[in-house]
Amino acid sequence: MKTVIIKYNAGNVQSVMYAxxxxxxxxxxxxxxxxxRSADKVIFPGVGEASTAMAYxxxxxxxxxxxxxxxxxxxxxxxxxxMCRHSEENDATCMGIFDIDVRRLPGDVGLxxxxxxxxxxxxxxxxxxxxxxENDYVYFVHSYAADxxxxxxxxxxxxRPFSAMLHRDNFYAAQFHAEISGNVGQRxxxxxxxx
Amino acid sequence: xLTKRIIPCLDIKDGRTVKGTNFVNLRDAGDPVALxxxxxxxxxxxxxxxxxxxxxDERKTLIELVRNVAHTINIPFTVGGGISSVADVSALLNAGxxxxxxxxxxxxxxxxxxxxxxxxxxxxxxVAIDTRYVDGExxxxxxxxxxxxxxxxIAWAKEVEERGAGELLLTSMDADGTKAGxxxxxxxxxxxxxxxxxxxxxxxxxxxxFVDVFTTGKADAGLAASIFHFREIDxxxxxxxxxxxxxxxxx
Numbered sequence: 143m144k145t146v147i148i149k150y151n152a153g154n155v156q157s158v159m160y161a162x163x164x165x166x167x168x169x170x171x172x173x174x175x176x177x178x179r180s181a182d183k184v185i186f187p188g189v190g191e192a193s194t195a196m197a198y199x200x201x202x203x204x205x206x207x208x209x210x211x212x213x214x215x216x217x218x219x220x221x222x223x224x225m226c227r228h229s230e231e232n233d234a235t236c237m238g239i240f241d242i243d244v245r246r247l248p249g250d251v252g253l254x255x256x257x258x259x260x261x262x263x264x265x266x267x268x269x270x271x272x273x274x275x276e277n278d279y280v281y282f283v284h285s286y287a288a289d290x291x292x293x294x295x296x297x298x299x300x301x302r303p304f305s306a307m308l309h310r311d312n313f314y315a316a317q318f319h320a321e322i323s324g325n326v327g328q329r330x331x332x333x334x335x336x337x
Numbered sequence: 338x339l340t341k342r343i344i345p346c347l348d349i350k351d352g353r354t355v356k357g358t359n360f361v362n363l364r365d366a367g368d369p370v371a372l373x374x375x376x377x378x379x380x381x382x383x384x385x386x387x388x389x390x391x392x393x394d395e396r397k398t399l400i401e402l403v404r405n406v407a408h409t410i411n412i413p414f415t416v417g418g419g420i421s422s423v424a425d426v427s428a429l430l431n432a433g434x435x436x437x438x439x440x441x442x443x444x445x446x447x448x449x450x451x452x453x454x455x456x457x458x459x460x461x462x463x464v465a466i467d468t469r470y471v472d473g474e475x476x477x478x479x480x481x482x483x484x485x486x487x488x489x490x491i492a493w494a495k496e497v498e499e500r501g502a503g504e505l506l507l508t509s510m511d512a513d514g515t516k517a518g519x520x521x522x523x524x525x526x527x528x529x530x531x532x533x534x535x536x537x538x539x540x541x542x543x544x545x546x547f548v549d550v551f552t553t554g555k556a557d558a559g560l561a562a563s564i565f566h567f568r569e570i571d572x573x574x575x576x577x578x579x580x581x582x583x584x585x586x587x588x
Binding site: 154156157160161163164189190191249254255256257258259260261262279281283284299300319321322323324325327328 | 408458460
């Protein structure tokens, strides 16, 4: 089985690679279209700023390639946000795989932004959360989040409920960092690799 | 709900943990990787590695250590000590660190905070502040708390937040090593003034000290070293106790 991590200007993906190492998975970090298309699984990571990342994806044609993929694709953190319709972060038009917008978390209700740390997820209904328990904890660091919608497969609460996970057809996404979310995160990655 | 975090801190020299530990079941208590894995297994929410050496050769050892830790544990970890440039941070993040912590170098060159936030994102930039109460004021200190600066602690905390820090690691040098409790009042002031998470450090001696720092002190995380290393407090017991007191914990 071949897993590809999409390479673009979205920060440090070392932790994702180490997590795959721990699971004994073979992977390749690349932005090559043929390699991406021929992969069994595709991981679309992301740390950073949405509009800059989208500009880079457009430049490389990755904004057209990713939505056209047929194999299971997992977007994480900013990767997930870029798979949505639009992000409030510098007014970025995103790929629109998930029909929902990304909005800034409320910072005016005594809550610190970025939302940093371990938070519980509930209303779990993703194939990726098989074996998890309602209100298991995962590690978040983000200032923007997708609203809850028909594609939501896990919900987290921080000032307002938001989509911790999304799923539509072959596209999966997680707002948190599964790669550093302890055994819970490891299970989610394992479930993805087993799809 | 978002939990409060419990963070053991490991002091590193030449790639080994410095302070002794009381973990008899560990084959090599001086091995930071083994210790880190054990803390992760016990339910530590995050780890901080503080490198107390900084020569070029030792930096290479540190990078190797960071790589080994990142390969082994599946919780976030921060590396601090001797970091003064974008290149230093790049090397640590590429080796697998999730966050880095800067202290004296931020005081020397505050623009470094902006540069790091811009280059790598605020999420991985922790600014450590060592503070001491001098003549009725909280003053930022460097060099392990020995050298006073001109900076007032609360103003400095707000400044580094504006410059792009993602978290603050606040160590009260007055409380550090006393085991008489965290600097509750100052922690609450900083947490109220800054809109980024505050990791409180220095003074932890009992489980109730953690209750105080999370409730009255409004800290987002509590960091300690020797009480964990010498098993005066075990992390599972601490998290159970805090949970019983109504503090949200990942258990």
